[in-house]
Amino acid sequence: MNNEEKMKHMMNKKVWAVVGASNNPEKVSNRIYHTLKSNGYETYAVNPSYDKMDDGCKCYPSIQELPKVPDCIDFVVPPHVTLKYLEKLDPQVTPNIWLQPGTYDDNVVKYAEDRGFTVVHEGACAMAYLNLHG
Numbered sequence: 001m002n003n004e005e006k007m008k009h010m011m012n013k014k015v016w017a018v019v020g021a022s023n024n025p026e027k028v029s030n031r032i033y034h035t036l037k038s039n040g041y042e043t044y045a046v047n048p049s050y051d052k053m054d055d056g057c058k059c060y061p062s063i064q065e066l067p068k069v070p071d072c073i074d075f076v077v078p079p080h081v082t083l084k085y086l087e088k089l090d091p092q093v094t095p096n097i098w099l100q101p102g103t104y105d106d107n108v109v110k111y112a113e114d115r116g117f118t119v120v121h122e123g124a125c126a127m128a129y130l131n132l133h134g
Contacts, residue, residue, distance in 0.1 A: 006120045007129055010096050013071030014042055017063055019085055020077035020103075021045035023054045028127075029076035030054065032100070035127040036074070044070065063089065072096040074126050075103040082108050091116040098126050 001009065021033045023045075033053065036043040044066050050059040060066050063073065063085065073094055075082045082103050097112055099121040112119045 001118070003120060003122050003124060006118055007124055009118070010072045010098055010120060011126075011129065013096060014040075015044075015068050015071045016041050017044045017046050017066060017070035017073045019046045019063065019073060019075045020081070021047050021050075021053065021059060023050050023052065023059065025054055028100075032074060032076060032125070032127045035130055039130050042068070044068070063094070069093060072098055074098040074100065076100050077103055079103060079105045079108050083111060086112055086115070086117070089117075098124070100125055 016036050018029060018033045018036065020029045022029045024030055033043055033045055045053045045057065045059040046063055046066070047059050048061040053059050063070070073096065075085070075098065082099065086108070095118050097117045097119050099108065099119060104121050109119060109121055
């Protein structure tokens, strides 16, 4: 699959986790979280720094503590944090990874692809994709 096909594939998934979601409306991660929710996606916030999002929904400390296994995990954290999360994930369970700009480097992408994750990166933002195609 090329990057465009991977983006379409992931946008057909309905349960998303946003790793690094902030309850600060000024942050991109907050806007991504709300854009996914407002477009009908079941969206979970993952950030050990917060208990709740600004909409009152629970913010989870880890992916493993989510009430559902997400179909797609959207990363909005620095590359070293992305890598720490990826090391704890099984691509057989959570195969779809969306790496927002600034959340990855060559090592993160190589690690994810070598492990068998389906990876979207290359400057692709899920929020921008939804705004263009949603």
